[in-house]
Amino acid sequence: WLDANIDEGKEDFQKALTALRKIFVTVEPFTDVDQCVDYLTSIDDQKIYLITSASLGQTTVPLIHDIAQLDTIFVFCSNKDEHKFWAKECTKVKGIHDSIQPICMQLIKATQSCDHDAIPMSFIPKRQISEAASTKQNLDQLPPSYMYSVIFKDIILEIDHDDNKSMNTLVNFCRQQNIPEIQINLLQSNYHEKSPIWWYTKPMFLYGMLNRALRMLDMEVMIKLGFFIQSLHLQLEQLHQAQSANFQQAFTVYRGQELSQKDFQNLLDSKGGLLSFNNFLSTSKRSFAYVVSLSETI
Structure with a gap:
């Protein structure tokens, strides 16, 4: 948030900051342009959403517009x-607003789209698999991101979790991450009353939180969410076992997801190889859902 007139002691600012922190774990206010630019260029692996005052934005936005990690400006x-x-x-620049509420509404949609499109994939070309097999190499010669996700899945599904202890942790x-207290209390008080898929x-x-942890292979957060990951996986597995008998033939499901040119080329090069999604996937049997998702990304 870049604004030369930010006064952290003012009630209006604190209310706006509270509203933003219901959406983002990290909100960084800046009154100095140089400090803001230094921060933007120091972030390598995350998308950044910038709120700027008009007075600073008019001169600053053209200078920072092409920073890759800067996704959206308000x-x-x-x-x-x-x-x-x-x-x-x-x-x-996706909008000009005179209050924080419409900005928050657009940010919620933007983060949902980001979480959807940022699901990471590991690509293993058929050639690499064939070479590993022909030379009798171990699986540890495969890409690290693929191996980490496979190993973590195997470990997390074998741990005997104490749900109450894990929930308290x-x-x-x-x-510590400034998650809104009302959401924390809702989860803690009602966790066992709803299914993992519902949550x-x-x-x-x-x-x-879960998608970001899996995307960035953040082991600390993944372990803290381990009991939930295990429960979610087991419920999906149970649903598959219960429903698979009703489907004697394979069927197509759809998912729209933004890909960088590099990832798209990797996808083409991996035909006949392995493709691993390091996350839970939401799909639909309706192709219309795919088209809507794709159009929103474009």
Whole structure:
């Protein structure tokens, strides 16, 4: 959040900050342009959403617009009409708003799209598998990201979790991460009343936290969520066993996901090889859902 007039002692700022922290674990306020730019360029593996005042944004946005990790920009000002022209010239500027509420609504949609599209994949070409087999190499010669995800899955499914103890550990961690208390209490008080799939699909912190941990192979967070990952996996496995008898033939499911040019080329090169998604996947039997997802990404 870049604004020369930020006053952290003001009630309006604290209310806006609280609203943003219901969406993001990390919110960094800046009053100095150079410090903000240094921060933007120091982040390598995460998408950044920037809220900027119009006075600083008009001169700063053209300079930072092409920073790869900067995904979306919102202009926060009281005079929207005055700044429409320059904002339209910058494709990453997605809106000009005079209050924090509409910005928060757009940020929620943006983070949901980000979590959906950022699910990582490991590509192993058929040639690499054949070479490993012909030379009798071990599986540890395969890409590290693939091996880490396979090993973690094997370990996490074998651990005998104490749900109450694991929940207390997760709750303490969530409080350290400034997760809204109302969401923490909801999870802790009602966890066993709902299914793991229900919790995973509920629009709250759990979905994003789990996806980010799996995407970045953040072992600390993955271990804290281990009991939930195990329960979610087991429920999906049980549903598959119960329903698979009803489907005698293979069928197609659809999923729309944004790919970088590099990943798309890796996908083409991996035909006949292995493709591993390091996450839980949401799909649909309706191709329309795929088209909608793709159009939203574009």
